[in-house]
Every structure is written in structure tokens, then in C-alpha cells.
Amino acid sequence: MGLNRKLTNVVKDRVVQNFQLNASEVLISFADGSTMKVKIVESNSPRLPQGARIRQISQDQAKLVIECEDNSAIELTLADPGSSVAVRDKTYQVEYLG
Amino acid sequence: MYILRAFAFLLFLAQVVLADQPTPILPDPKLTPGDAFDVTAQDVCVPGYARKVRDVPQELKRQVYAEYGITEHHPGDYEVDHLISLELGGSNSIKNLWPESRRTSPWNAYVKDKLEDKLHELVCDGELDLKMAQREIAANWIEAYKKYVSANPPVPKPTPLGVPEAADTADQVWVNTRSGKYWRPGSRYYGMTKQGEYMSEKEAVQKGYRPANGTGE
Numbered sequence: 001m002g003l004n005r006k007l008t009n010v011v012k013d014r015v016v017q018n019f020q021l022n023a024s025e026v027l028i029s030f031a032d033g034s035t036m037k038v039k040i041v042e043s044n045s046p047r048l049p050q051g052a053r054i055r056q057i058s059q060d061q062a063k064l065v066i067e068c069e070d071n072s073a074i075e076l077t078l079a080d081p082g083s084s085v086a087v088r089d090k091t092y093q094v095e096y097l098g
Numbered sequence: 099m100y101i102l103r104a105f106a107f108l109l110f111l112a113q114v115v116l117a118d119q120p121t122p123i124l125p126d127p128k129l130t131p132g133d134a135f136d137v138t139a140q141d142v143c144v145p146g147y148a149r150k151v152r153d154v155p156q157e158l159k160r161q162v163y164a165e166y167g168i169t170e171h172h173p174g175d176y177e178v179d180h181l182i183s184l185e186l187g188g189s190n191s192i193k194n195l196w197p198e199s200r201r202t203s204p205w206n207a208y209v210k211d212k213l214e215d216k217l218h219e220l221v222c223d224g225e226l227d228l229k230m231a232q233r234e235i236a237a238n239w240i241e242a243y244k245k246y247v248s249a250n251p252p253v254p255k256p257t258p259l260g261v262p263e264a265a266d267t268a269d270q271v272w273v274n275t276r277s278g279k280y281w282r283p284g285s286r287y288y289g290m291t292k293q294g295e296y297m298s299e300k301e302a303v304q305k306g307y308r309p310a311n312g313t314g315e
Contacts, residue, residue, distance in 0.1 A: 004158050005276070042236055061157075066156070082158065082190030097135045097151040098190055 001060040008056045010087050010096045011036060016052045016068070026076060036065065039079040041084025048074055123205045124240065125196035129165055130181050130234030133194040137187040143222040148184040149306045152275050154195065156292055162195045173289055174200055174270060177207050181239070182232045183214040186221065200296075203241055205252045211301050212252075213243045220246065271299045271314060279310035289300055 011030070018029040023079040026038040028048065040061075052068035059065070062081050068075040087096040141147060159178045163169075169175070179198035198207045220226035224238075234242040234308030244251075267271060271280040274291040280302045281288040287310065289296070297305075309315075 030128070079131070080189075080191045082153070083135060083191065083194070086136065092145065094137065094141050094150060097137070098153045 001059045001063065001065065004057045004064075004098075006061040007059075007085065007087070007096055007098065008054075011054045011057065012055050015066045016048050016050055016054070018050065021047055023080070026074075034095065035088055037086045038076055039084040041079050042074045042077045043074065045076075047072040047074075048072055111168075119188070123180055123199055123202050124238065125198075126166070129193075130196040131193055132181045132232070133189045133191040134182050134187045134232050135189045137228075139221050139228045142185060142187050142218070142228065146306055147279060149188070151184055152305075153190050154178060154275070154293075157193060158190075158195070159295075161192060163197055165192075166197050168197055171197075174296060176200060179207055179210065182236050185214055185218040185220070186231050186235065187228060188232070204253065205243075208298060208301075209243065209252050211237050211298075213239060213247055215304070216247050217242070229304050270296050271302050271309075272296055273302050273305075274306050274310070277310075278307050279315055280307045281310050282314040285310070 011034075014032060014034065015028040016028055016032045020027040020028075021043060023064065024039060024041075026036075026040055026043065028038075030036070043070040048066065048068060049070070049072055052070050052072050055067045055069045057066050059081075062078045064076045064078055064085070065073060066076070082098060085096065085098050086094070089095050122192075135151070162178050163171070163176075176197040176199060178195050179186040180190070181194050181196055188194050191254070198210065199205075200207045214233065217226065217231045221228050221231050234245070271282055272288045272294055273280040273296075274287065274294045276291070276293045280299070282299075
């Protein structure tokens with residue numbers, strides 16, 4: 001599984017403030033006011049804890065793994081690679097889509 | 099008997115000609131129905147938007163060629179194109195990608211670029227709804243060209259089969275989509291970086307890419 005450099009560069013060091021997971025979507029709110037929305041078909045991991053700092057994001061086609069500095073991590077299966085992840089800053093400007 | 103042989107020969111000739119002609123001009127709607135991000139006109143009209151969201155790994159491009167049954171091709175024959183262009187909110191999903199011919203005439207990737215620019219301009223001027231633009235370019239980009247750019251097809255540039263179109267390849271650059279820099283033919287990294295795509299230099303500049311080392315050499 002390779003590093004998703006583009007996405008990692010966008011969200012690295014951001015701190016998780018809130019984490020919502022439902023059957024088809026993950027919504028992570030960061031302390032800086034930005035958000036990361038991921039459309040998924042499944043998640044087999046526990047949720048990311050509040051205060052976790054993003055270290056890196058790896059991806060292999062539909063598999064996306066978000067790893068944090070405290071070694072917490074979540075593995076997600078994307079609904080449609082290339083069209084499932086959206087990161088927007090606190091003013092709702094697009095930072096990453098993919 | 100002679101007629102049958104002549105017919106068989108003509109059939110063979112047609113196959114040879116078609117085999118050398120890059121296809122497709124229109125995508126297969128089952129493989130490439132088009133797909134868009136959840137964005138608004140406000141999003142796509144921000145300068146630099148397309149560059150920010152452009153992300154098609156080489157592996158995905160290989161999958162696109164494979165699903166269209168293209169096992170080998172010459173540099174410059176195709177580009178893996180977003181059916182709904184990034185500038186119109188198109189996504190990087192394989193459902194929005196297809197190997198678009200650069201060498202067919204009059205309809206090819208360069209002509210579609212003109213349509214994409216025109217639709218983007220209309221959307222950003224508030225003259226066309228983004229969703230409508232997405233629907234029309236996904237449904238049939240040639241019909242959309244006739245509707246929004248010109249009722250007449252562009253003047254075809256005759257190209258001998260099997261011979262690269264000199265004007266197009268001369269203007270063609272290789273864009274490293276990760277670094278945002280482009281390389282000219284003959285330079286060290288032309289067609290060599292892990293992520294990238296061929297496009298005309300004009301298109302590269304319009305999309306915000308810059309020549310590597312200041313010259314692209």
C-alpha cells in the first residue's frame with residue numbers, strides 16, 4: 001500500500017476533533033475547522049480518537065488507511081476510488097478531492 | 099468468385115486501416131458514464147481548482163486502457179481524459195476516464211479541450227448551470243461542441259496513417275501532474291515521471307502548469 005502524498009500533505013498534523021462514522025460515510029472534523037468526508041462501503045476499524053494527530057494516509061485503489069501519531073488508525077474501503085474523499089478548509093474551500 | 103475475393107480483400111484492407119486509427123472518439127457509456135465531485139460552480143471557478151484536484155495514478159491509466167482493450171499504443175495516440183473535465187467538476191473515478199484519441203480528425207482530444215474551456219467559461223460567467231454542463235458533455239461531447247462552440251466541425255488536419263502529426267507532437271509536452279511542471283520532447287523526463295500526462299503546451303499553461311527548470315528542457 002503506497003502513501004497518498006497529495007492527501008497526506010493536505011491533512012498531515014491536523015488534529016481530530018470529531019469523528020462520525022455511519023454505513024456509507026466518515027466525517028472527520030479537525031481542530032483547525034477543516035473537514036474530511038469519505039464515502040465508504042465498509043470500515044473494519046475502530047473510530048479515530050479525539051485529539052489524534054494525522055501522520056499519514058496510505059491508499060491502494062479502494063483501500064484507504066488513515067494513521068495517526070498515537071498509532072491509532074482506521075482502514076476504510078472507498079465507495080469509488082477517485083471520487084470518494086473531500087477535504088475542505090474552515091471556509092469550505094476545496095483542499096483535496098479524490 | 100472474383101467478386102468474393104475482391105470483397106474479402108476490401109474487408110481486410112478496412113481492418114488494417116481501422117487497426118491503425120486510434121479509437122474511440124466517443125467513450126463507451128457503460129464503461130465511462132461520467133462522474134463528478136460534489137462541487138459547485140463557486141468551487142470550480144476558483145483559479146487553480148483543476149490542478150488541486152487532478153490525480154490520476156499511472157496504474158489507474160493502465161486500467162483505463164485495459165478496459166477499452168488497448169494493449170499497446172504510441173506516445174501521443176491517446177490521452178486518458180476526464181469525460182466530465184476537472185474544470186467542470188469531473189472526478190478522477192475510472193467511471194469518468196477514457197482513452198481519448200489525439201490523432202483522429204476532425205474530432206479528437208484537442209477539440210474536446212476547446213469545448214471544456216468554453217463550458218467552463220459559460221459556467222463561471224453564470225450563463226450555464228454546472229450540472230447542465232456536466233450532463234451535456236457526458237452525454238455526447240461532440241453534440242455539445244456543436245451546440246456551444248460551433249455548429250460546424252473543426253477543419254480536419256489530414257494525417258497520413260501511422261505518421262505522427264508533426265504539429266501536434268511538436269507542441270506536445272509531458273506534464274508531471276505531481277510537481278506541476280512540464281517537459282518538452284527530448285528532455286530528460288519527457289514521458290518518464292511516475293505520474294503525468296501528455297497535452298499541448300497551450301493546454302498545460304492554461305491549466306496552470308509551468309515549464310520545468312523555467313524552459314521545460
